[in-house]
Amino acid sequence: MxxxxxxxxxxxxxxxxxxxxxxxxxFREDKRKFLLKSADFPIEALxxxxxxxxxxxxxxxxxxGIVGYNEVCERDxxxxxxxxxxxxxxxxxxxxxxSETCASLQYFNGKKIAxxxxxxxxKFLKENNIKAEIRTIAGSVEIAPAAGLSDVxxxxxxxxxxxxxxxxxxxxxxxxxxxxxxCRKDISExxxxxxxxxxxRFESVIQARGxxxxxxxxxxxxxxxxxxxxxxxxSPTILPLAATGWCSMHSVVRESELWDxxxxxxxxxxEGIVVMDVEKIVL
Ligand code: PRT
Ligand code: ZN
Numbered sequence: 001m002x003x004x005x006x007x008x009x010x011x012x013x014x015x016x017x018x019x020x021x022x023x024x025x026x027f028r029e030d031k032r033k034f035l036l037k038s039a040d041f042p043i044e045a046l047x048x049x050x051x052x053x054x055x056x057x058x059x060x061x062x063x064x065g066i067v068g069y070n071e072v073c074e075r076d077x078x079x080x081x082x083x084x085x086x087x088x089x090x091x092x093x094x095x096x097x098x099s100e101t102c103a104s105l106q107y108f109n110g111k112k113i114a115x116x117x118x119x120x121x122x123k124f125l126k127e128n129n130i131k132a133e134i135r136t137i138a139g140s141v142e143i144a145p146a147a148g149l150s151d152v153x154x155x156x157x158x159x160x161x162x163x164x165x166x167x168x169x170x171x172x173x174x175x176x177x178x179x180x181x182x183c184r185k186d187i188s189e190x191x192x193x194x195x196x197x198x199x200x201r202f203e204s205v206i207q208a209r210g211x212x213x214x215x216x217x218x219x220x221x222x223x224x225x226x227x228x229x230x231x232x233x234x235s236p237t238i239l240p241l242a243a244t245g246w247c248s249m250h251s252v253v254r255e256s257e258l259w260d261x262x263x264x265x266x267x268x269x270x271e272g273i274v275v276m277d278v279e280k281i282v283l
Contacts, residue, residue, distance in 0.1 A: 001042050002194045005056045005065035008034070008047040012179050015087040016066040020045075022279075023201035042194060054079055057184050063191055064184070064198075070156065070177040074119050079182040083199060086206050088179035090158040092117055094172040097145055097152070102171045108132050108152065114144030115154035124174050142166040207281035212258055215250045215274045217241060222268040223249070229264045233283070252278060 006016040020026065020038075027036040027045050037044045046062050053067040058077035065079075068088050072081065094113070096102055105128050114135045115121050125132055135150050142162050144150040156177075157163060157170055181202065183195060218226055223238060226249055230236050236251040249270075253261050262273055 001037075001044060002064065002191055002198070003044050003046055003062045005046045005048050005053045005062035005067075007050045007053070007067070010050060012050060012066065012068065012088050015085075015179065019066075019085060019087070019202060019205060022205040023198065025198075025201075041198075043198075051075070054182065057182050060184055062184070063187060064195060065182050066179055067182060068177050069180045070117065070120070070175060072180060072182060073175065074117050076119055078185060080185065082181045082183050082195070083202065085179040085181060085202065086209065088177070090156045090177050091173050092120060092154065092175040092177065093157045093170045094174065095142075095153050095155065095157070095163050095168040095170045098167050098169050105130055105172065107171075111152050112150040113152050113154050114141050114150035116141055117154060120175060121154045142168065204280045204282050207283065208278045210255045211252050211278040211281060212255050213250070213276040213278050214253055214258075214261070215248060215276075216265060216270040217272045218247055218249045218265075219269045220245050220247055222270070223247065225268045226265060226270065229261055229268075233281070252281070 007013045017027070025038050025041045025043060027038050030036060034047045035044055046056065048056055050067050050071050053062075053065040054072050054075035054077040056062045057065040058079050064082070066085065068090075069081070070090070070092055072079065094108065096107070108125070108130045109132065112133045112135055113121060114137050116136065116138060118134050118136045121134055135144070137144060137149065141153050141155040143166060144153055145168065146166065153168065154174070160170060163170055181199070187195065214230070227236060230249070230251040230253060232251040236249050239248045239250070241248055258275065265273065
């Protein structure tokens with residue numbers, strides 16, 4: 001039986017549970033329990049605060065865990081990072097008051113920097129030979145300059161709205177982060193097999209996210225050009241239509257490219273374009 005540590009509540013909880021569910025693994029909802037078995041797979045979920053997940057995995061309390069890469073770096077525990085999970089994307093950045101200008105990293109010499117990530121910040125300052133004072137605070141780091149606790153901050157940024165509403169601006173991006181699957185060292189062969197199966201399922205779900213299935217009618221003479229527009233996984237499927245000179249083409253595209261591709265396909269005569277969601281992609 002594998003044990004996976006996931007965040008009890010917070011930004012990563014829903015996506016972690018969602019990824020497992022889309023991979024065919026669900027847990028009975030029971031808010032009073034912190035350890036729940038799945039009926040679908042030999043796995044149990046251990047619900048923890050995100051701060052505690054790297055340690056729980058490194059000391060073997062859990063075999064694997066889903067946590068932000070930022071927490072893995074900050075806790076500095078000996079775990080393997082198995083895969084990136086494409087959610088919880090954010091960055092750890094240095095931000096300064098709007099009124100200030102920062103021409104180079106030297107700006108931070110002698111500054112007081114408030115953060116909840118002293119380890120990552122300390123390493124960054126050391127690597128860049130900057131001597132600054134780190135003020136570790138647990139939360140609401142963005143209010144520290146206005147409250148007189150620090151000159152500048154080092155914090156998580158996602159949309160940037162929190163910085164803007166606190167009169168701050170992002171000047172140096174130090175670490176890109178997203179949720180990752182971590183694993184403890186020295187895992188048994190039996191558990192390794194289960195983890196491989198889980199990774200395979202996660203990859204199929206992640207591949208399918210943001211992918212769209214596209215089908216359309218196309219004049220036969222446009223097929224070569226359409227194949228260039230839609231390279232697909234291997235190559236697009238082309239089926240004949242009852243009407244001569246026409247075919248039906250099927251392919252998978254990234255959602256981010258969808259409208260651009262549709263525009264190009266219309267230009268070469270594509271008609272009746274249908275777009276559908278993709279549930280899983282097994283490569
Ligand atoms: O209770 P527990 O300890 O488990 O949770 P937590 O409160 O420590 O963490 P939580 O749930 O807030 O975040 C969990 C993880 O989500 C983080 O470790 C990151 O890996 C990831 N993540 C992604 C974020 C954000 N985006 C994010 N925007 N974590 C925090 N924020 C906060 C940030 O601290 C800042 O206050 O959102 C604000 C900035 O957001 P924008 O959009 O205004 O820039
Ligand atoms: Zn936390």
